[in-house]
Amino acid sequence: MSGLNVYLSGEIHTDWREQIEQGAKAAGLDIVFTAPVTVHENSDDCGAVILGEEERTFWRDHKGAKINAIRTRTLIGKADIVVVRFGDKYKQWNAAFDAGIAYALGKSLIVLHDLSLTHPLKEVDGAALAVAETAGQVVEILAYVLTGDLKR
Amino acid sequence: MSGLNVYLSGEIHTDWREQIEQGAKAAGLDIVFTAPVTVHENSDDCGAVILGEEERTFWRDHKGAKINAIRTRTLIGKADIVVVRFGDKYKQWNAAFDAGIAYALGKSLIVLHDLSLTHPLKEVDGAALAVAETAGQVVEILAYVLTGDLKR
Amino acid sequence: MSGLNVYLSGEIHTDWREQIEQGAKAAGLDIVFTAPVTVHENSDDCGAVILGEEERTFWRDHKGAKINAIRTRTLIGKADIVVVRFGDKYKQWNAAFDAGIAYALGKSLIVLHDLSLTHPLKEVDGAALAVAETAGQVVEILAYVLTGDLKR
């Protein structure tokens, strides 16, 4: 198997994406990783900065969310696998929303979260093809999927 | 327009579903409302009770979540409109996950939440055709959609 | 053939819908006709009246347009045939937008307009299965499609 396209959705305040990307690079895996815009302030402000400020925060957020959706929908649509990371802070409803879209589009879903979040994430986990607790496990899954080799 | 099928997803600890259903009934609207199983303990225990207990809570939750998915996927698939309610408690990732599925399937999405939740819900709101703050507004939307009448 | 579902999109300032519906009724045709909300002020105001006024007209229109979309997308999705009427006034971009959606969803498209509008409507006409100049012709098409009888 020669090459995967993997979208990394969810938490933007820890370095889990870098861990996965570096792990994959270290393992020599032929994977294109994509992600939403992870610079928090840009993601929040893009609508207002580009299309003009709004008095109501609802519309300010609305314009930003939709511009971000241009990127995220396009990338989820091109992905073979969508990895969704849930951390222990914030609401992260956008992560669960992305997971729902990915699932409905027939993408292979991998969910990454601590065991402590199992109960509230059971519906998302139930739709996933793998539930990992560490970025390292995600790398090992991707390595196995691509190469068939298993590091025992 | 004669009849709508509306799925009510999300929060199960307040009476927002009853408010919408009674409001629609009072207005004489021809709507079939459906919902997930809203008896919390049944929803949590169905997997273990029917298919057997599990030692690990992960698998206990897993079996339950999937049985619930038989109901929710079937009903979302049949719905014209999916209303998703977010309250101020709990993680509610399953609500956002349902919203993602509904959106990807092309269902008309109505989101119901307090103004205070606007920022974390901006991605879900951005995909919705209406964002309401009260159950009464949802009823008025459904009434208008069905009849074209507008209570001014 | 027993029964058709026909959505009547476009112009709301003349009585073309009534002409078609009465013609079909007079001919005893088993057809369910649906339409957008045709009370102009309700269609314009629904967002602001139900979900609250907006200072900027852009967002006022936006909220209304999306609530109307709940109705129009649902009805176009259920229709076998979409008739789109273009009059000689107003921009009517929503009519052409509906036509594009209907075409992409594989609905049978009938366009109704005066010969004088042929040139600017050539792309829409090119996607249609019939281009009529009068409401009476639309009735005759529907009668023929349903019954196979041809009034010579």
Place this chain on the structure above:
Amino acid sequence: MSGLNVYLSGEIHTDWREQIEQGAKAAGLDIVFTAPVTVHENSDDCGAVILGEEERTFWRDHKGAKINAIRTRTLIGKADIVVVRFGDKYKQWNAAFDAGIAYALGKSLIVLHDLSLTHPLKEVDGAALAVAETAGQVVEILAYVLTGDLKR
């Protein structure tokens, strides 16, 4: 994110396409832009010139519109993003028709028009992920979507 395919639909009498393409080039963005045939007389005459003249202008237009559709449907189908420009002249129903097709196919829709056209375009705007007033804003959206950088 590495590369986008953007279809530029609508108005052909101003240089908005050139502005967007040059802006994207100046910003070093990896974007393939496509468009309908924008030489007006070729677009009008292609059917008659290639397949033979027609006495009735209806069929003359019809043949041309369909040949143009071979190009536009193919390109919209391949696009990640469809930008639709509405100017202040002409009926431009083909632009709204393209927007409807793009929306129904799940393409990310960006609409470009003056604020003065807001009301008649509210249905199209309501389906869009961004509504811009200038070609420069479209370039900034595309730059942000591709790179995540925001020019403040």
Place this chain on the structure above:
Amino acid sequence: MSGLNVYLSGEIHTDWREQIEQGAKAAGLDIVFTAPVTVHENSDDCGAVILGEEERTFWRDHKGAKINAIRTRTLIGKADIVVVRFGDKYKQWNAAFDAGIAYALGKSLIVLHDLSLTHPLKEVDGAALAVAETAGQVVEILAYVLTGDLKR
């Protein structure tokens, strides 16, 4: 199994439809049969009679063919099974065209023709779930599919 929707496409100059419908009725089968307009002159003339005569026969045929397509596409879309009959006269390209549409839409295809037509119909037969030589065989297939009973 309770009820089938069967579209009968193809030859209109023999009574094969009546044979199948009467056989199904005699066997008490719960089947809704549909068909194109089988009055040849109406099928040929509908475009010109309803929408006006044309000087060129190409456009006369074109308008009629498209109005007939409103009926046939709608009915094929609703059918569970499409039976296509090829006789020994005429070109019958519309029958093969219907078969292609039905196959691509995932309909169960039954082809009905004499053994002598096997070679030129091999591609259509190759896509069919049954190739029958007599109307009686089609009735027996439908009876078996509905009831599971087999008349030995």
Place this chain on the structure above:
Amino acid sequence: MSGLNVYLSGEIHTDWREQIEQGAKAAGLDIVFTAPVTVHENSDDCGAVILGEEERTFWRDHKGAKINAIRTRTLIGKADIVVVRFGDKYKQWNAAFDAGIAYALGKSLIVLHDLSLTHPLKEVDGAALAVAETAGQVVEILAYVLTGDLKR
């Protein structure tokens, strides 16, 4: 939730279908059950009996399998839930084949088999929303999905 359509695929030599249907009836569940033809000899012979004997058993089987497919594809397409039963005898590849089709069509899949078959069925189980060991469990799942009640 008001009514389910459940297709019962697989083993035809034991009475598991009757157990499920009687259990559902006893529980007063509003379910339409469908199934392939379960009279083994009819299922094997239908092609040869209706369309004529074949010298080669390959073609004899081929004709029969395709006629049976008219029924099974139609019913799987209409089902909300597909239950697939694997017994301890025979190859039962058609059951696994049906499961693959149902899964790819997005149907909710319930698999029913003894624990001893877990290893060879792990891929099918992995795609299922429930894996039951007894017909009684299937009835309880269907009851819970329909009513939300849980028999503890």
Place this chain on the structure above:
Amino acid sequence: MSGLNVYLSGEIHTDWREQIEQGAKAAGLDIVFTAPVTVHENSDDCGAVILGEEERTFWRDHKGAKINAIRTRTLIGKADIVVVRFGDKYKQWNAAFDAGIAYALGKSLIVLHDLSLTHPLKEVDGAALAVAETAGQVVEILAYVLTGDLKR
């Protein structure tokens, strides 16, 4: 616009494919042309030669037709445009069958035939985006679609 994939279906006894391919090459058009196997005896014999002879010609043809379908379905699926040529000899039902498949898959359809075949081909023509009489016209359409230039 940079490159098209064009499938050339239909008649295999004249050199119309060569005319189109040479015309496109002479015009410097970036087009990949594909086609069914056009060596008649190979197309007829492939099933029997590879998978073994059959006593009944029905099965001999059947095996060949299905192997050919592996090629034709794959190529039609990859094509942007499907050109279907009808000559004045043979039944050519496979050409009309291909046209139906291509149409249902949303491919742009160009039909090529003499004016004398207009009446029996009216249903196929009615679904096409262009109806040409000469291979040269097809080349000019492809050139215009790709480049926008019109040879007057």
Place this chain on the structure above:
Amino acid sequence: MSGLNVYLSGEIHTDWREQIEQGAKAAGLDIVFTAPVTVHENSDDCGAVILGEEERTFWRDHKGAKINAIRTRTLIGKADIVVVRFGDKYKQWNAAFDAGIAYALGKSLIVLHDLSLTHPLKEVDGAALAVAETAGQVVEILAYVLTGDLKR
């Protein structure tokens, strides 16, 4: 025709994949072959090794099966042709399950098995475009499909 993507599903205990790949290579065919992980112990253990051991073999198998599904679903989705091999040992339900998925996704299906397995595989064979008995025949089919040449 320039290049095919062929997924080789099924039996992993004989060298049929190598035979096909070497045959294709010897014939100079431009084909990318893909396959599931064929190292049996890795395929069985991947879930437990990467995501942790399980006490119950059901969940051990479950985790492994789903990780394998990430690979198999991705590759089947990218394939033009899916070849499914059934040997005379083991249950091989995963092979039949893959065949069902491939068929429902509209992939061209080639089945490879001994004549002795015809009866239990008749439903899978009935959905296939070719049923081969030897790896050499599969190579010849692929060669013919790609080149049109027939080795007589």
